[in-house]
Amino acid sequence: MSDAVIKVEGLSKKYLLQHQRAGRSRYVSLRDVLAEKAKAFFQNRKSEIGNQNSTEEFWALKDVSFEIKRGEAVGIIGRNGAGKSTLLKILSRITKPTKGRIEIEGRLASLLEVGTGFHPELTGRENIYLNGAVLGMHRAEIRDKFDEIVAFAEVEKFLDTPVKRYSSGMYMRLAFAVAAHLDQEILIVDEVLAVGDAQFQKKCLGKMQEVSKGGRTLLFVSHNMSSVLQLTKVGILLDKGRVSYNGPTQEAVERYTAGYAGGTAVEFDVESKPRKYEGTGEARLLSLKFNRPVPIFNHNEDFQFIAKVRALVNISHLRFSMTVFTSDGIPVGSCFGPDLITIFAGDVAEVLVDLPCPHLSPGHYYCGLAIGRGDHKTGHTDYDVVMDTLHFEISPAEGDGGTVSTWTRGWGSIVFPHLNQTILPKQVTL
Amino acid sequence: MSRLVIEAEHAESAYWADLWRYRELFFFLSWRDILVRYKQTVIGILWAVIRPLLTTVVFTVIGGRLAKLPSDGLPYPVLVFAAMLPWQFFSSSLSEASNSLINNANMLSKIYFPRLIVPASAVIVSLIDFLISVVILVALMAWYHVAPTWRLAALPALTLLAFLTAFGPSLWLAALNVKYRDFRYVIPFIVQFGLYISPVMFSSSVIRDKLGATVAQLYCLNPMVGVIDGFRWAIGGQADAFLGTNLLVSGLMAGLLLLTGLNYFRATEENFADII
Numbered sequence: 001m002s003d004a005v006i007k008v009e010g011l012s013k014k015y016l017l018q019h020q021r022a023g024r025s026r027y028v029s030l031r032d033v034l035a036e037k038a039k040a041f042f043q044n045r046k047s048e049i050g051n052q053n054s055t056e057e058f059w060a061l062k063d064v065s066f067e068i069k070r071g072e073a074v075g076i077i078g079r080n081g082a083g084k085s086t087l088l089k090i091l092s093r094i095t096k097p098t099k100g101r102i103e104i105e106g107r108l109a110s111l112l113e114v115g116t117g118f119h120p121e122l123t124g125r126e127n128i129y130l131n132g133a134v135l136g137m138h139r140a141e142i143r144d145k146f147d148e149i150v151a152f153a154e155v156e157k158f159l160d161t162p163v164k165r166y167s168s169g170m171y172m173r174l175a176f177a178v179a180a181h182l183d184q185e186i187l188i189v190d191e192v193l194a195v196g197d198a199q200f201q202k203k204c205l206g207k208m209q210e211v212s213k214g215g216r217t218l219l220f221v222s223h224n225m226s227s228v229l230q231l232t233k234v235g236i237l238l239d240k241g242r243v244s245y246n247g248p249t250q251e252a253v254e255r256y257t258a259g260y261a262g263g264t265a266v267e268f269d270v271e272s273k274p275r276k277y278e279g280t281g282e283a284r285l286l287s288l289k290f291n292r293p294v295p296i297f298n299h300n301e302d303f304q305f306i307a308k309v310r311a312l313v314n315i316s317h318l319r320f321s322m323t324v325f326t327s328d329g330i331p332v333g334s335c336f337g338p339d340l341i342t343i344f345a346g347d348v349a350e351v352l353v354d355l356p357c358p359h360l361s362p363g364h365y366y367c368g369l370a371i372g373r374g375d376h377k378t379g380h381t382d383y384d385v386v387m388d389t390l391h392f393e394i395s396p397a398e399g400d401g402g403t404v405s406t407w408t409r410g411w412g413s414i415v416f417p418h419l420n421q422t423i424l425p426k427q428v429t430l
Numbered sequence: 431m432s433r434l435v436i437e438a439e440h441a442e443s444a445y446w447a448d449l450w451r452y453r454e455l456f457f458f459l460s461w462r463d464i465l466v467r468y469k470q471t472v473i474g475i476l477w478a479v480i481r482p483l484l485t486t487v488v489f490t491v492i493g494g495r496l497a498k499l500p501s502d503g504l505p506y507p508v509l510v511f512a513a514m515l516p517w518q519f520f521s522s523s524l525s526e527a528s529n530s531l532i533n534n535a536n537m538l539s540k541i542y543f544p545r546l547i548v549p550a551s552a553v554i555v556s557l558i559d560f561l562i563s564v565v566i567l568v569a570l571m572a573w574y575h576v577a578p579t580w581r582l583a584a585l586p587a588l589t590l591l592a593f594l595t596a597f598g599p600s601l602w603l604a605a606l607n608v609k610y611r612d613f614r615y616v617i618p619f620i621v622q623f624g625l626y627i628s629p630v631m632f633s634s635s636v637i638r639d640k641l642g643a644t645v646a647q648l649y650c651l652n653p654m655v656g657v658i659d660g661f662r663w664a665i666g667g668q669a670d671a672f673l674g675t676n677l678l679v680s681g682l683m684a685g686l687l688l689l690t691g692l693n694y695f696r697a698t699e700e701n702f703a704d705i706i
Contacts, residue, residue: 015704029610029611029612030610030612030613031612090436092541092542093436094538094539094540094541094703095700095701095703095704096436096438096700096701097436097437097438098438099438100437100438101436101437102434102435102437103433103434103435104433104434104435104436105432105433106432106433107432108434110541110542112540113536113540116537116540116541117537117541119462119466121465121466121469121470122462122465122466126462126465130458130459130461133454133455133457133458133459134455134458134537134541134543135541138454139454162469
């Protein structure tokens, strides 16, 4: 028996991206297929060039190889779209690789989500059995661990209540509790720790540490570098579907964060970038540009960029909305602009988007951007959404002695501008 | 220690063994669907009985009273209900199974298990409804003094045939529905249309008498014809000289649909998570 429990060799996964015309539903419909077939038949296949419904190959993973040893705790990190989720999906057999081979020794459980298979109408008790079965536990196993699971989730009183009446916290606790009691030799976990209150998160982290100390193999995927550092010894850094580093976690995390500092692009061509979330398609973002030579902003500066947008139909109420993320993927804040922009069908407009001094702390950030209509108060529709773009850096403020000011990461990502302090008059007691 | 190899181009040789390993999940999914089916309804499981019963009343009035069709020696309500049982099972299997994969899309994209379990458990749920309706059949037979004969012993085998007949098209539709959402609209139509072209309201002997032997032979290509004729025969209807041939043709047709359905399902299931 070799020492490696997971052996991945030359793993690749190809997806076909459909470039659809605007306004199409995202499902294939039989009508479209029949129409395309008929068209191709009559036009003798010469329509290939003018075909707007073209497909494009996209390699989510390209020739990935690595080995994981028994009892190792491995962190898989990488930016959005680096192929982490695809890798997990292939390892957990949800989807098949296009090329390559994987060998797995031992029982494997994957937690891509907690509470998979939970049914809102069923009671807590019933859902524990159901979810346990979904995660590959046997009935006897679930029965043995039932009390432990209930105690861990702290839901004793509500066992016979349908989970649709649970608070979201209770629901998540119950869901994680079932998952935490899996005893497969290999455990794959995808960011499920990002649930529940801080106290429960701590409990979950503790449970995961127990897993890795207990001689079982753990694969952990997360954007949260501190939990990756805390839980894993070995880090695999993925970049654009390839393994760019495989070694001690500390080094992997450093390279990952450094990857952002090295980025000096000020123009982002997003027209053909694959979309993670499909918009309704009335308009499309073409490119984004910082109007400066390097993507670095001062701490007290407005955050500005110029966006090119093409409208596919007449649009009279367009707005931008954006979310700023820290380089390790934690959202900092979001903002919606007013619905004011008018663009006629087929026109390309250039829009200067300005976020007045967001008071970000020094560090690396990126944005998720959407164009659409409406906001968080009125309800909104997004025409197009681009994630993981506009990477930028906030330079530190100058300190008093002409040095660089200090700002610890633990203080957070926003430098609040004011803190008012008023001394209250002393009360005179008689 | 179990060992698993995942490869790109590799026909899943362990497919059936895997299916067996996941039998508990199959059990739990069926159990969940049965539990959930009549939650938050006032009369609950009675719905399984009311629908076929009311349709039987209407068909008895139209077929037996208005059109005065022959009834193969059975009281007309018994004749209709004996057909309604397998038909209801077939149609509800079809509608439940065809949407089953989409309704469980979240599970499909988050966890591995043999996908065949999902439509199979949907068919099982319909089978439970079917078994409940059997009680009504017994009551009807008692009310109309239809004496049970040894032929009733064939009912389990016929139920199995009905199950296989329902499972084949269910697999086809479930798999197709993942890719082409059109089938969501096609299925209610198939179910409604099928009720009229299958011998539910009338006895299949009517087809031979009115339309001739050739049409009657072709008619058996509808796999439900054999199943329904079989049910009527088991309950005590007049033995039709062509029953054996009808059963054979319908059975072969059902087998063909099942095999091709399984084939199509297996060929497409590995992509379900990517396209659902």
